[in-house]
Amino acid sequence: MQPSNREMPGMASSLNGISHTSAAAAAHVALRELQNGHGLQAPFDHAGGGVGHDDFLDQMLSNLPSAWAELGNPRPAWVPPSDAPTAGQRLFSAGRAGESAEEMQYDESLLLANRLRQHQISGGSSPTGEALMLQLSRSGQQQMLSGLLPLPLTLGSAGSADSPNPTGGDGLYNGFGGSLQLAESVNQQSFHHPQSAPMPGQNFGAAPPAAGAGQTPAASTLASASAGGGSGPPRQRVRARRGQATDPHSIAERLRRERIAERMKALQELVPNANKTDKASMLDEIIDYVKFLQLQVKVLSMSRLGGAAAVAPLVADMASEGQSGAGRDGANGGAAGSSDSLTVTEHQVAKMMEEDMGSAMQYLQGKGLCLMPISLASAISSATAGHLGHGLVPGVLPPPNPSGDAPSSPGVSALTAQSTMAAEATKDGVAASKSLSSK
Amino acid sequence: MQATKSFERAFLRQLLRVFRLSAVSYKSMSLQERKSAIKLSADVAMASARGSRKWTRGLIAKLSEEDEHRSFLRLILGTEYERLTKPCHGSWKIPRSKKIVRRSLRVCSRRKNNLRAPHGVKSSVLARTLVEKRTHALKRLVPGGESLDGYSLLDEALDYVISLRAQADLMQKLLTTFEASKLSALSKCTLPERKASFVGK
Numbered sequence: 001m002q003p004s005n006r007e008m009p010g011m012a013s014s015l016n017g018i019s020h021t022s023a024a025a026a027a028h029v030a031l032r033e034l035q036n037g038h039g040l041q042a043p044f045d046h047a048g049g050g051v052g053h054d055d056f057l058d059q060m061l062s063n064l065p066s067a068w069a070e071l072g073n074p075r076p077a078w079v080p081p082s083d084a085p086t087a088g089q090r091l092f093s094a095g096r097a098g099e100s101a102e103e104m105q106y107d108e109s110l111l112l113a114n115r116l117r118q119h120q121i122s123g124g125s126s127p128t129g130e131a132l133m134l135q136l137s138r139s140g141q142q143q144m145l146s147g148l149l150p151l152p153l154t155l156g157s158a159g160s161a162d163s164p165n166p167t168g169g170d171g172l173y174n175g176f177g178g179s180l181q182l183a184e185s186v187n188q189q190s191f192h193h194p195q196s197a198p199m200p201g202q203n204f205g206a207a208p209p210a211a212g213a214g215q216t217p218a219a220s221t222l223a224s225a226s227a228g229g230g231s232g233p234p235r236q237r238v239r240a241r242r243g244q245a246t247d248p249h250s251i252a253e254r255l256r257r258e259r260i261a262e263r264m265k266a267l268q269e270l271v272p273n274a275n276k277t278d279k280a281s282m283l284d285e286i287i288d289y290v291k292f293l294q295l296q297v298k299v300l301s302m303s304r305l306g307g308a309a310a311v312a313p314l315v316a317d318m319a320s321e322g323q324s325g326a327g328r329d330g331a332n333g334g335a336a337g338s339s340d341s342l343t344v345t346e347h348q349v350a351k352m353m354e355e356d357m358g359s360a361m362q363y364l365q366g367k368g369l370c371l372m373p374i375s376l377a378s379a380i381s382s383a384t385a386g387h388l389g390h391g392l393v394p395g396v397l398p399p400p401n402p403s404g405d406a407p408s409s410p411g412v413s414a415l416t417a418q419s420t421m422a423a424e425a426t427k428d429g430v431a432a433s434k435s436l437s438s439k
Numbered sequence: 440m441q442a443t444k445s446f447e448r449a450f451l452r453q454l455l456r457v458f459r460l461s462a463v464s465y466k467s468m469s470l471q472e473r474k475s476a477i478k479l480s481a482d483v484a485m486a487s488a489r490g491s492r493k494w495t496r497g498l499i500a501k502l503s504e505e506d507e508h509r510s511f512l513r514l515i516l517g518t519e520y521e522r523l524t525k526p527c528h529g530s531w532k533i534p535r536s537k538k539i540v541r542r543s544l545r546v547c548s549r550r551k552n553n554l555r556a557p558h559g560v561k562s563s564v565l566a567r568t569l570v571e572k573r574t575h576a577l578k579r580l581v582p583g584g585e586s587l588d589g590y591s592l593l594d595e596a597l598d599y600v601i602s603l604r605a606q607a608d609l610m611q612k613l614l615t616t617f618e619a620s621k622l623s624a625l626s627k628c629t630l631p632e633r634k635a636s637f638v639g640k
Contacts (some may be wrong), residue, residue, distance in 0.1 A: 249543030263593035270440055272602050283573035286596060290580045293603040300610040301477035
């Protein structure tokens with residue numbers, strides 16, 4: 001950023017060895033002189049201290065003639081003169097471009113902002129910065145607002161003018177300190193539509209009070225930026241924690257551990273009941289869950305899934321064999337004879353559901369079973385997978401009609417597969433729960 | 440984490456195709472045969488739907504151990520079979536010199552052991568053995584997991600769990616659909632007076 005680089009040495013040199021407040025005062029005085037010369041009133045009312053720091057004043061005053069020369073030009077474009085070495089000159093020339101009272105005030109605020117930035121760069125104390133900011137706020141936010149409002153307009157027009165202008169203005173703003181919220185918001189707004197003018201006003205209104213708080217982070221980023229030679233955002237270095245060496249082996253180890261931790265976290269989301277913090281129990285849960293899922297697939301493959309390819313002949317078979325026979329054929333295949341009672345129960349329930357749901361429910365409850373929607377059963381089975389080990393495999397019951405259309409043997413067979421599972425599970429009391437499809 | 444829709448669709452498509460090919464029937468097959476046939480089809484469908492991953496390769500390798508399955512697999516997978524059974528290189532692993540890792544591990548463990556004063560039972564060692572035991576168990580569960588190191592093992596396990604869950608869910612839904620269609624067909628046949636107003640999937 002050419003302009004900023006050129007500005008910085010100029011301003012820094014001018015400020016070196018000068019006390020901050022007096023430099024600011026000198027700035028105020030100089031500004032006031034200029035304003036008086038123009039018949040404008042000074043927004044800053046404090047009389048200021050010594051005007052005796054000549055070099056700075058001389059610099060500024062010497063640059064004034066060339067700045068004065070531009071006064072006559074009603075050019076709205078923000079054209080920094082090519083021979084202006086200092087920010088102050090460019091500032092004033094820029095200020096002159098609009099020839100309005102408000103812009104003078106904005107120049108002052110910009111000048112102050114520049115001062116502030118310089119102070120930060122030269123390691124200025126924050127009280128000074130706050131003093132400056134206080135002055136800014138004291139000058140009246142309204143003045144600032146009104147001062148700032150037209151500026152985006154001019155900048156907008158400048159932006160639409162020729163190509164060097166935006167870059168000049170841009171450079172100027174960047175020179176003022178992109179780290180300050182003031183300048184940043186102007187920068188963003190400046191090349192938008194003039195209609196967005198109210199926005200910067202609000203931003204600036206909010207910025208000065210917040211700028212005091214934003215000083216230190218701005219200072220730090222600025223310091224690092226300037227330290228890095230302005231080579232983009234400060235690079236982040238991996239800093240070793242206390243007590244750990246920075247040799248590549250431990251770094252590699254740490255990276256590896258972090259990757260593993262990341263994977264563990266992802267697995268934690270998948271596996272139910274995975275609120276364990278240490279690795280061993282987490283692995284335990286994962287193992288149990290994998291075993292459960294594999295078992296679930298095995299059980300599902302035991303059911304009548306294979307009948308997909310042969311639905312029609314199967315139905316014919318079932319029709320010929322009759323309901324209970326067909327049911328038992330498939331069901332007992334899965335049950336392996338160990339759950340005949342459950343099969344009978346299922347048939348019973350199916351028959352009862354044909355007639356009356358209520359009695360069917362009572363019958364079930366008498367047996368310690370219940371009906372539930374499949375989604376709930378799935379949720380429960382997955383939730384309790386870890387606990388029960390093999391858990392419950394949610395079975396399927398086709399929904400009975402309100403008119404009492406019965407679920408019959410095909411559904412029953414699935415239940416039996418499930419009850420097989422339940423029989424194998426070693427839990428009592430958590431018997432097979434019949435699932436009712438919620439459709 | 441959810442299995443992708445494309446995986447689910449591919450799985451279902453493959454599964455139905457395999458069912459048709461394998462001609463699972465109730466007359467000729469016993470329960471055990473049927474169960475193994477269906478499980479095989481489901482696993483093959485899952486592996487082919489997922490594509491090329493460590494665990495899919497391990498799974499297919501495990502399934503191909505028996506000759507009869509191998510011809511079946513070749514029939515189903517076609518050209519993919521050759522690609523999937525190609526011995527995978529160890530290049531997927533993070534390129535690391537084993538010597539350096541071992542040395543660093545030794546240094547780290549020595550440092551840790553020196554930090555904790557020698558107790559009767561070194562808790563760190565105990566914790567590590569527990570984790571190691573479980574890691575070995577997980578390696579045995581996840582197909583093709585024996586040759587994986589810590590991170591890749593967890594990675595493959597994650598993927599495997601997602602696919603398994605999707606497999607179980609899809610098979611369940613398939614079962615529901617078949618049951619529903621069977622029920623409607625049945626009620627049409629045997630209970631003509633009742634309407635089978637039944638919404639299947």
